[in-house]
Amino acid sequence: MKKSRSQGLLVSAFVLAQLAWMGLLGLWIYWYVSNYLIFKQVGDRLSPRIVINSPNVFIFVNGIVLIVAIAVAIFFFFRHLSIQLKLTNLYDNFIANVTHELKSPLSSIQMYLETLDLKDVPAEKRKEFLGLMMKDAQRLKKNVNSILEVTRLEQKNIAHNFQVYNTGTVIPQLMNDSVEQFRINNSSVKFEGTTSGKCVIDKDAMQIVFDNLTDNAIKYSTQQVEILVKLYQTRKRIVIEFYDKGIGIESKNQKKIFNKFQRINNNNIPNVKGTGLGLFWVKEIIKFHGGKISVVSEGNDKGSCFRVELPIYQTSRKFYINSLLRKAARKEKIMETTDGD
Ligand code: ADP
16 A cells, blocks of 8 residues: 555656656747747847847757756656665565564474473484474575675675686586485486586585575475476587476566565465575676576476576686686685785
8 A cells, every 4th residue: 555655656756747847848948939039020120130040059959958858867766766666665575575584494493492392202203303493494594694695795795716617517516516405306307418618606606596596496396396407508608507397487577586575476386485585696696707697488387497608718708707716816815814814
């Protein structure tokens, strides 16, 4: 209710501003033309020779340019305002989601601990409880990390430990680590293709990318998760295609899902919780590596394919990639000096 009222106010203010500047433009043209006619009549009467025959185009154009500039400024001002409003709405949802995401694993851990403390739980059940608590603790850690990482993202301080890696080795390694972390059955994950190109990668940051894509593939599947990772290279890029057979993403949402705090509600899986930060985080990390990410899906229940492209060290824009390596070397040097102290 509050949101739609503020949006209505914004639209009314925008319309009023547009009417105001159009009125201003009309007045200016009216003022200019009538003054020109008066001056011309007076001039004609006094001395026909000093009257310039054509209207003063310079002043006329100047006035119009000024008014159009004001209109453009108003447009950008309102556009910025509307983006801020959208972000505030998303942020409100984020706070609600994050509160739930932090509270629910904590309450669950507390409940298991209380049971273990108060009752004489058999060894087998105790093991099961410990496993569940471990899972909850992991979920909690992931959520806290993703909140902390947003600040780092905003300071463009996401990744710093860049090194040159052989992608044919490092990409399957990263994927295997994710599979292990999420305890997915090995037979549910297939890997196709290989590459010989090298990339400059921060392994920890890239692990976050694979973890998020894997986590989402699990979260947004109604049945047993099935993942296919295809790896190949073009002249300048290493391409990683990450397919799942989950609930899919409608085309109108495919760009949106990479925005900060953005979540899409799907009635097929109504209770999946999240912060809306995972893919934003993924996109920023890939961008920082000089690459890009996109998603393709044929729609609801048709699965999704996330396509990550990374620049090949040997053939791509060397300047940016080398600057990443230089930054990493500088950071290592600083750390060595501090360790030495
Ligand atoms: P979260 O999972 O915390 O909501 P993300 O940024 O990871 O945040 O994802 C944003 C949205 O994108 C999700 O809310 C979901 O609707 C959609 N999404 C992400 N990955 C998938 C996927 N593999 N299949 C279907 N939808 C997905």
